[in-house]
Amino acid sequence: xxxxxxxxxxxxxxxxxxxxxxxxxxxxxxxxxxxxxxxxxxxxxxxxxxxxxxxxxxxxxxxxxxxxxxxxxxxxxxxxxxxxxxxxxxxxxxxxxxxxxxxxxxxxxxxxxxxxxxxxxxxxxxxxxxxxxxxxxxxxxxxxxxxxxxxxxxxxxxxxxxxxxx
Amino acid sequence: xxxxxxxxxxxxxxxxxxxxxxxxxxxxxxxxxxxxxxxxxxxxxxxxxxxxxxxxxxxxxxxxxxxxxxxxxxxxxxxxxxxxxxxxxxxxxxxxxxxxxxxxxxxxxxxxxxxxxxxxxxxxxxxxxxxxxxxxxxxxxxxxxxxxxxxxxxxxxxxxxxxxxx
DNA sequence: GGTACAACTCTCAGCGCTGAGATTCTAGCG
DNA sequence: CGCTAGAATCTCAGCGCTGAGAGTTGTACC
Numbered sequence: 001x002x003x004x005x006x007x008x009x010x011x012x013x014x015x016x017x018x019x020x021x022x023x024x025x026x027x028x029x030x031x032x033x034x035x036x037x038x039x040x041x042x043x044x045x046x047x048x049x050x051x052x053x054x055x056x057x058x059x060x061x062x063x064x065x066x067x068x069x070x071x072x073x074x075x076x077x078x079x080x081x082x083x084x085x086x087x088x089x090x091x092x093x094x095x096x097x098x099x100x101x102x103x104x105x106x107x108x109x110x111x112x113x114x115x116x117x118x119x120x121x122x123x124x125x126x127x128x129x130x131x132x133x134x135x136x137x138x139x140x141x142x143x144x145x146x147x148x149x150x151x152x153x154x155x156x157x158x159x160x161x162x163x164x165x166x
Numbered sequence: 167x168x169x170x171x172x173x174x175x176x177x178x179x180x181x182x183x184x185x186x187x188x189x190x191x192x193x194x195x196x197x198x199x200x201x202x203x204x205x206x207x208x209x210x211x212x213x214x215x216x217x218x219x220x221x222x223x224x225x226x227x228x229x230x231x232x233x234x235x236x237x238x239x240x241x242x243x244x245x246x247x248x249x250x251x252x253x254x255x256x257x258x259x260x261x262x263x264x265x266x267x268x269x270x271x272x273x274x275x276x277x278x279x280x281x282x283x284x285x286x287x288x289x290x291x292x293x294x295x296x297x298x299x300x301x302x303x304x305x306x307x308x309x310x311x312x313x314x315x316x317x318x319x320x321x322x323x324x325x326x327x328x329x330x331x332x
Numbered sequence: 333g334g335t336a337c338a339a340c341t342c343t344c345a346g347c348g349c350t351g352a353g354a355t356t357c358t359a360g361c362g
Numbered sequence: 363c364g365c366t367a368g369a370a371t372c373t374c375a376g377c378g379c380t381g382a383g384a385g386t387t388g389t390a391c392c
Binding site: 011012013015016017019020021022025026027028029030031032033034035037038042073090120121124125127128129130131132133134136138139140141143144145147148149150151152153154156157162 | 177178179181182183184185186187189191192193194195196197198199200201202203209238281286287290291293294295296297298299300302304305306307308310311312313314316317318319320323324
């Protein structure tokens, strides 16, 4: 029973300590950029997820709702919610899918396309501004590292789903 | 009025395009790691934010609620909510602050200290496992880049708050 | 063809958190 | 000393999203 204010550190290896620090730094960087990006799209009354739907549809054309779901990493209920909101604003429309009557396409309306065309460059500039702390080369390195980090972690996820209990 | 399925890309510079790609990759990496970390603490019925409070108190000792708030980047209502929950579980206690009767300390109870001591190493291992896609050297580089990215972006935020209208 | 199973979407209760306002207290100034 | 500005916390309405379950349609195997 030590009465010291600072408790003795539990057994955590230096490598684990480093991983935890990276996790903190990754979280803070993500939060900082997300705040910027969210503030930018909020000027148009949109959330980041809503804007993500528009962006995806703009770049990939009409998508099944399930594709949008996997592309944005949201839940099934989430896609319904997001597309509902964008539909109410007249930016997106739901179209029937001829090959599969369970599925539906999300499609940008003309107004939606015009909206993205106008807003996307501003958003790109806002994100680039938030990233300006790193040089172009540093951004390239960061992108490469984060890509492998993300895909490896996601793969680990998939493995653990295949064998839930050890 | 091109009728092409793929709309012509709006005017976005290559640098901005790269920044956007980095933003996507950063988001996905964060989401993947967060999923892992959240699943780990969920085994003990905790959220990541709740665990963050415990971790902060464990490493820094008693903290004013405002310090916890700034440390975890949550809202004022968020701290109240988080500390309420941890207090209900008997892991944290609120102590009066002698110097300032408006403020209150959040303090780990004995049970809370014991809990962190037991769970923290497991959590460190889980996070390290999620980071295993990068070598130790790569993690160091990533940490350095993300640190400057995060602090620079946060500083930009602070500047814009000082002069809200241009 | 029928039957079981899986895929796609939607519904809805509820969680975690935000942010504006209320409350309580401190600090500084005349 | 009284007063005002502002800080620390709490309250509470409400937002964005999750995830389990329902409804519907496609698929594969008897």
